[in-house]
Amino acid sequence: MPVRPPHLYLPVAAIANDDWNGSPLTLAQYDSAMMPQTANGSMVVAWQNAAQLNNDGTLMLASGGGAPQPFDAPALALAPTILVQNWGANDLKITNTSLAAATPIWIEAYGPGIPGRNPITLVPGAAPTPVKIGDSLQGIASGWTQIIMQSNSNELGLFALIGGPQDASGNNAYVFAINFPQSTVPPGYTKTTMTNSFTYQVYLNGRVYVAYFGPGRVATPKERLVVAPLASVTLLSL
Numbered sequence: 001m002p003v004r005p006p007h008l009y010l011p012v013a014a015i016a017n018d019d020w021n022g023s024p025l026t027l028a029q030y031d032s033a034m035m036p037q038t039a040n041g042s043m044v045v046a047w048q049n050a051a052q053l054n055n056d057g058t059l060m061l062a063s064g065g066g067a068p069q070p071f072d073a074p075a076l077a078l079a080p081t082i083l084v085q086n087w088g089a090n091d092l093k094i095t096n097t098s099l100a101a102a103t104p105i106w107i108e109a110y111g112p113g114i115p116g117r118n119p120i121t122l123v124p125g126a127a128p129t130p131v132k133i134g135d136s137l138q139g140i141a142s143g144w145t146q147i148i149m150q151s152n153s154n155e156l157g158l159f160a161l162i163g164g165p166q167d168a169s170g171n172n173a174y175v176f177a178i179n180f181p182q183s184t185v186p187p188g189y190t191k192t193t194m195t196n197s198f199t200y201q202v203y204l205n206g207r208v209y210v211a212y213f214g215p216g217r218v219a220t221p222k223e224r225l226v227v228a229p230l231a232s233v234t235l236l237s238l
Helices: 224-225
Strands: 014-017 025-027 032-036 044-051 057-062 071-073 082-086 092-096 105-110 128-130 136-151 157-162 173-178 195-214 231-237
Touching: 014 092, 025 032, 025 092, 032 044, 044 057, 044 071, 044 092, 044 157, 044 173, 082 173, 092 105, 136 157, 136 173, 173 195, 195 231
Parallel strands: 014 032
Antiparallel strands: 025 105, 032 092, 044 082, 044 105, 057 071, 057 092, 128 231, 136 195, 136 231, 157 173, 157 195
C-alpha cells in the first residue's frame, strides 16, 4: 500500500472554546473559538500575535456557513489588529492557522453585552471615570456630545465606542488609540494620536457604550497591567 506523503496530512483544528463570549482568549496553533451568536450590529474584534519569535501569524474567520477569510497577525506588533464588522447575528468562528507552532494569538471581542460584564455607569458632566483594562462603560447621551479618552501614563490606550450614527456602510462602532507608537492610522482604527488624550465629538441620541482594552494583552507584562496608572473616560453633553 502506498504511503501518503506527510505534507498531505492536514491538521484538524481543536475547539478551544465552543461557547466563546468574547472574553480574552489565547489560541494555540490550530485552536479555534466559536461564538454561537453575534449581535445584529457592529462588533469589534481585536487580536495580537503573542509569539516571542519573529513568527508571522494568521487567523481564519468564518461566519454563517461562508468561506473562511484569512487575516494577518503580524509578529512583534505593539498594538492589536482591529476588525469592526456586523456578522448579522450569525455565529463566528476564529481559528489560528499560523504556519509556525510557536505562534499563540490573543483574541477578544467588544460590544454591549460582550463579554457580558456589567458596564460602569457613565454619567454626562461627571468627573472623569477611571477605567482599568477590561472595563466597559455605558451612558445616555442627548445631542452634541464629547467623549474624552485620557491616560495618566505614556502607555498605549485603546478604546472602542459603540453607539451613535451609522456611517455609509451601516457601521456604528469606532476604535481610538492614545499614545499610539506611529502617526499613520492602521486599518480598523478610527483615529489614533501620539498624545495621551483624545476628544471625540459626535451627535448622539441614545445609549453609548465604551470599552477600554488598554495597551493590549500582549505587549505589556502582567505586573505592569496591575500597577499602571488608570485611564479615564469623560462624557460631556454640549
